[in-house]
Amino acid sequence: MVATIRDVAKLANVSVATVSRYVNGTRKVRGKTAERVKFAIEELGFRPNAVGRSLSTSTTKSIGMVIPSISNPVFSDAVSGVSAAIRKEGYSLTLTTSQYSPEGEVDAISTLLENRVDGVILTVTDPETSKALELLEKSAVPFVMIYNQPSSGRATMTVDNVAAGKEVAGELIKLGHKRLGMVSGKFASSDRALARMNGFVKGVRDARLTAPVICEVDFEAQDISDVLEPMFKDMNAAPSALFCSNDILAISVIGALRRLKIAVPKEVSVIGFDGIAVGRHMYPTLATVVQPSKEMGKAAARNLFERLAGGQDPQSVILPHEFTIGESAGPAAKHDPTDLQTQSKPTSKRSPT
Amino acid sequence: MVATIRDVAKLANVSVATVSRYVNGTRKVRGKTAERVKFAIEELGFRPNAVGRSLSTSTTKSIGMVIPSISNPVFSDAVSGVSAAIRKEGYSLTLTTSQYSPEGEVDAISTLLENRVDGVILTVTDPETSKALELLEKSAVPFVMIYNQPSSGRATMTVDNVAAGKEVAGELIKLGHKRLGMVSGKFASSDRALARMNGFVKGVRDARLTAPVICEVDFEAQDISDVLEPMFKDMNAAPSALFCSNDILAISVIGALRRLKIAVPKEVSVIGFDGIAVGRHMYPTLATVVQPSKEMGKAAARNLFERLAGGQDPQSVILPHEFTIGESAGPAAKHDPTDLQTQSKPTSKRSPT
DNA sequence: ACAAAAAATGTAAACGGTTACATTTGTGAA
DNA sequence: TTCACAAATGTAACCGTTTACATTTTTTGT
Numbered sequence: 001m002v003a004t005i006r007d008v009a010k011l012a013n014v015s016v017a018t019v020s021r022y023v024n025g026t027r028k029v030r031g032k033t034a035e036r037v038k039f040a041i042e043e044l045g046f047r048p049n050a051v052g053r054s055l056s057t058s059t060t061k062s063i064g065m066v067i068p069s070i071s072n073p074v075f076s077d078a079v080s081g082v083s084a085a086i087r088k089e090g091y092s093l094t095l096t097t098s099q100y101s102p103e104g105e106v107d108a109i110s111t112l113l114e115n116r117v118d119g120v121i122l123t124v125t126d127p128e129t130s131k132a133l134e135l136l137e138k139s140a141v142p143f144v145m146i147y148n149q150p151s152s153g154r155a156t157m158t159v160d161n162v163a164a165g166k167e168v169a170g171e172l173i174k175l176g177h178k179r180l181g182m183v184s185g186k187f188a189s190s191d192r193a194l195a196r197m198n199g200f201v202k203g204v205r206d207a208r209l210t211a212p213v214i215c216e217v218d219f220e221a222q223d224i225s226d227v228l229e230p231m232f233k234d235m236n237a238a239p240s241a242l243f244c245s246n247d248i249l250a251i252s253v254i255g256a257l258r259r260l261k262i263a264v265p266k267e268v269s270v271i272g273f274d275g276i277a278v279g280r281h282m283y284p285t286l287a288t289v290v291q292p293s294k295e296m297g298k299a300a301a302r303n304l305f306e307r308l309a310g311g312q313d314p315q316s317v318i319l320p321h322e323f324t325i326g327e328s329a330g331p332a333a334k335h336d337p338t339d340l341q342t343q344s345k346p347t348s349k350r351s352p353t
Numbered sequence: 354m355v356a357t358i359r360d361v362a363k364l365a366n367v368s369v370a371t372v373s374r375y376v377n378g379t380r381k382v383r384g385k386t387a388e389r390v391k392f393a394i395e396e397l398g399f400r401p402n403a404v405g406r407s408l409s410t411s412t413t414k415s416i417g418m419v420i421p422s423i424s425n426p427v428f429s430d431a432v433s434g435v436s437a438a439i440r441k442e443g444y445s446l447t448l449t450t451s452q453y454s455p456e457g458e459v460d461a462i463s464t465l466l467e468n469r470v471d472g473v474i475l476t477v478t479d480p481e482t483s484k485a486l487e488l489l490e491k492s493a494v495p496f497v498m499i500y501n502q503p504s505s506g507r508a509t510m511t512v513d514n515v516a517a518g519k520e521v522a523g524e525l526i527k528l529g530h531k532r533l534g535m536v537s538g539k540f541a542s543s544d545r546a547l548a549r550m551n552g553f554v555k556g557v558r559d560a561r562l563t564a565p566v567i568c569e570v571d572f573e574a575q576d577i578s579d580v581l582e583p584m585f586k587d588m589n590a591a592p593s594a595l596f597c598s599n600d601i602l603a604i605s606v607i608g609a610l611r612r613l614k615i616a617v618p619k620e621v622s623v624i625g626f627d628g629i630a631v632g633r634h635m636y637p638t639l640a641t642v643v644q645p646s647k648e649m650g651k652a653a654a655r656n657l658f659e660r661l662a663g664g665q666d667p668q669s670v671i672l673p674h675e676f677t678i679g680e681s682a683g684p685a686a687k688h689d690p691t692d693l694q695t696q697s698k699p700t701s702k703r704s705p706t
Numbered sequence: 707a708c709a710a711a712a713a714a715t716g717t718a719a720a721c722g723g724t725t726a727c728a729t730t731t732g733t734g735a736a
Numbered sequence: 737t738t739c740a741c742a743a744a745t746g747t748a749a750c751c752g753t754t755t756a757c758a759t760t761t762t763t764t765g766t
Contacts, residue, residue, distance in 0.1 A: 002492070004722055015746045020724060030732095030744060045491065050467045051413065052722030054404045055751045062447070062468075070429045070436065071630065080423050083450055092464055094415070095448045097436055111445055114403045115415075138398060139355070248631070255634040277424065278601070281608040282635045357752055368716045373754060383714060383762090405752030408721045713762065720754085729746070736738085 003044035005052075012040035023048055054116070062092045063304065064112030066122035066132070068100040068189070072248055073276040074293050075123070078146055081297025082121055089305060091118070098132075100125060100189045100220075105132035113139050119304035121297070123147045125189040127154065142307045144300040144314070149191045155314035157300045159291045159321035161195035162202070165243070167323050168271050168289060169203025169212075172241045176332035177269065180204055180212040181231065181239030183253055185219050185246065193245040196273060200243050213239055219249055224256040232262055240268055240332045247272035247279050247288055254284070254328060265330035275324065284327030291321045356397035365393035376401055407469070415445045416657065417465030419475035419485070421453040421542070425601055426629040427646050428476070431499055434650025435474055442658060444471070451485075453478060453542045453573075458485035466492050472657035474650070476500045478542040480507065495660045497653040497667070502544045508667035510653045512644045512674035514548035515555070518596070520676050521624050521642060522556025522565075525594045529685035530622065533557055533565040534584065534592030536606055538572050538599065546598040549626060553596050566592055572602055577609040585615055593621055593685045600625035600632050600641055607637070607681060618683035628677065637680030644674045 005023075009016040014033055021027040022037045029037065040046070054060045063086050067075040083093055094117055098104030105124055109132045112120055120143035124130045127148050136143045145156035172180055180200075187194040197214060204212050217227050232238040244250035250272030254264050264270055264284060272279060275290025299317055306312045358376075362369040367386055374380040375390045382390065393399070407413045416439050420428040436446055447470055451457030458477050462485040465473055473496040477483045480501050489496045498509035525533055533553075540547040550567060557565050570580050585591045597603035603625030607617050617623055617637060625632060628643025652670055659665045 005724095006722080016723080017725075017747080018745060021745090024724085026724085028744075033744080047463075047467055047492075049469060049722050051404055051407045051469050052751090053724075055408050055722075055753085056724045058751065060404065070423075070433050071426070073424070073426060073429070076423045076426070076429050079448070080450070083423070083448070087449075092468060093448050095432070095436070095446050096440075097433070110400070114400055115445060116402060116404050139400075248634075251631060252634045255636055255638070258636045278604060278631050278635075281601075281605045282631075283608055283611045284636075285608070358754095359752080369753080370717080370755075371715060374715090377754085379754090381714075386714080402752050405721090406754075408723085408751085409753040409755085411721065708766085709764100711762105711764075714760080716759070717757085719756090721752105724750085726749090727747085729744100731742100731744070733740100733742075735740090 003046040007044055008040045008046045011043065012036040060116050060118055061090060062094055062117050064094045064117035064120045066096050066098055066105060066108040068098055068123060070097055074246065074274040077293035078297040081294035082301050085298040085301035102131060105130065106135065109135050113141065118308055119143060121146060121300045126191055127151045142304055144303050146296045146300050147192055149195050150316045155303060156316045157296045157319060160318050161192045162199035164289045164321045165196035165199025166203035168243050169200045171323060172269065173207045177241040178209055179239045180241050181215065182212050182243045183215045183217060183249060185249060186216055196245055224252045225259055228256050229260060232260060242268060242270050244270060244272050247274040247276045247286060250286060265328055267333050269329040271329050287324065287326035287329035289321050289323050292319050295319060356399040360397055361393045361399045364397065365389040413469050413471055414443060415447055415470050417447045417470035417473045419449050419451055419458060419461040421451055421476060423450055427599065427627040430646035431650040434647035435654050438651040438654035455484060458483065459488065462488050466494065471661060472496060474499060474653045479544055480504045495657055497656050499649045499653050500545055502548050503669045508656060509669045510649045510672060513671050514545045515552035517642045517674045518549035518552025519556035521596050522553045524676060525622065526560050530594040531562055532592045533594050534568065535565050535596045536568045536570060536602060538602060539569055549598055577605045578612055581609050582613060585613060595621060595623050597623060597625050600627040600629045600639060603639055618681055620686050622682040624682050640679035640682035641677055642674050643677050645672050648672060
């Protein structure tokens with residue numbers, strides 16, 4: 001069917017070894033010979049079979065990646081970074097998703113291990129209990145986590161989520177907010193959301209404010225409005241600022257607040273986390289903590305290559321994050337009766353008077 | 354190092370054939386024997402090497418995918434669909450990006466072909482001139498395009514972009530718009546944008562309106578504001594509605610208009626194309642043509658599997674699209690002197706009284 | 707208990723490369 | 737020209753599976 005190295009060798013009247021050496025440039029082949037080989041390759045449309053090569057060299061030149069979902073742009077950004085970094089090294093990318101489930105992670109890793117990827121870049125729901133990570137460790141395939149919190153001496157590329165969460169609290173407090181809240185994806189499936197929450201709560205507590213309302217949502221399943229509505233029944237008690245555990249969630253929250261006729265940021269400020277591109281383009285622009293997703297992907301890939309090349313112990317890296325103010329966050333509104341001056345129409349849902 | 358089928362065979366005191374048959378369930382192995390094999394596999398942590406298997410069976414159980422960029426959610430959605438569909442069949446996904454360049458496409462396809470993927474799902478800039486498609490055809494690896502326009506009898510999964518474009522024109526005209534415009538990504542790198550434009554122009558022409566302003570932008574590179582500003586110098590001449598060739602672009606356009614202090618949709622309506630999730634969550638919700646990206650990915654994968662299984666000629670499928678109105682599109686504003694009543698602050702940029 | 711048929715298992719040759727080692731060819735100095 | 741040595745090339749084993757075919761074991765019918 002398709003030409004093999006032996007076909008080329010026969011046509012060029014050389015040995016397979018010579019063809020191999022010509023193709024890979026591993027040894028010099030004489031001009032005359034090289035020409036014959038080159039001709040044969042073109043004549044036959046020969047394309048080296050990576051499978052044969054992999055079996056022989058026991059290296060696949062491929063990197064496996066496991067992300068919870070590809071629908072959240074924050075992960076696409078990381079994929080993009082990984083993709084760019086490994087292409088440069090001639091590697092290819094096998095992408096799998098876990099749908100935020102530990103079983104999904106195990107399945108994904110199993111597949112990748114069977115495919116003998118040279119390294120793995122992944123994000124798990126919980127590094128502490130992850131069976132997938134255990135599989136990886138047993139297999140001795142080098143791996144790096146991204147987004148996950150450092151733990152157990154495993155390598156991870158992430159930002160300081162606790163510090164960032166605290167920073168968000170600080171910024172909101174600086175804007176005069178006194179009643180804060182957080183809307184987060186399930187902590188069980190996101191150690192970083194948990195870390196952000198912890199930092200946020202600490203920041204609020206340090207400022208001697210009442211502890212923030214924490215609202216855990218199953219983002220993929222629930223309608224955010226249903227969660228937000230009771231929370232904002234009484235605007236005098238409701239938080240004047242919400243920290244969301246990621247940008248997608250924040251965008252949804254802003255949309256839901258609008259539907260509840262609550263103005264952002266006039267009545268409620270919203271801050272996200274991730275720094276996905278669309279947040280900068282939309283209106284209101286999203287106040288958020290920007291994490292360098294693409295760079296994280298690249299860094300993870302580089303880390304992997306270093307280990308594949310030399311040895312080097314796995315090493316975690318904390319990358320810099322940056323709080324970016326946007327139109328979705330502003331000064332705290334005063335929720336006394338003069339509240340009615342706010343531009344949005346008062347509705348029966350609001351506090352009386 | 355890592356256990357092979359021979360290690361298992363030795364430990365279980367059977368032949369490699371028996372192990373292979375046990376692992377793949379291709380033949381019955383007697384209870385007693387099966388137990389020994391099972392034990393040996395667990396004892397050694399044996400995991401079949403897909404590379405060896407692939408070489409032997411000359412099938413990799415992997416599908417290659419080439420998309421222009423992973424940063425546009427419309428493509429992530431397709432990846433998501435493909436990923437889900439192929440996982441079900443036990444296939445894995447090798448993902449590559451072309452950065453909207455024909456050379457990138459060729460590189461990607463070359464890599465995929467060397468890796469002997471069993472099939473390819475891809476989106477190219479221009480099917481008519483694509484060297485990548487030629488490579489694929491020469492290689493005899495089954496492939497399906499997604500998003501691309503049907504051409505040359507090659508299989509593609511897409512929506513009717515021309516009809517959709519025309520439909521958008523119709524909807525805007527129905528809303529009373531008379532001066533229409535389109536902002537599009539480079540036609541040279543998107544046959545579907547071109548098709549949408551053609552339909553749009555046709556729709557406008559059929560309504561006997563003046564031809565729409567067409568504005569081609571290098572979206573990744575340029576700042577949209579620079580493009581929009583001259584267009585909206587004179588509001589009496591400027592279009593009252595803009596059709597954007599994709600949602601991401603539309604979101605940026607809305608943002609840019611806001612920065613130019615032009616209200617959406619009060620002064621200018623904006624309609625996108627794709628139906629990415631964020632458009633439904635943001636404010637204003639994005640009026641757009643929803644195409645079933647995830648379904649397209651799934652359909653492409655299924656098409657590939659059918660061909661891998663039975664034979665079947667490649668077959669293009671036109672999937673249904675759906676125009677969805679959103680808050681970003683509304684009735685045409687009257688741009689006579691009473692224009693000043695519009696909520697947004699008049700600026701020197703606007704037409705004089 | 708025995709032969710024949712059926713079921714289970716084993717043997718060894720692919721699959722398409724790479725590479726250690728062996729061999730041939732080419733080069734330069736005497 | 738001849739020899740020693742270097743450079744180029746060739747030979748064949750190996751990487752980890754699958755599977756056609758051969759062989760052994762079990763089952764079945766009598």
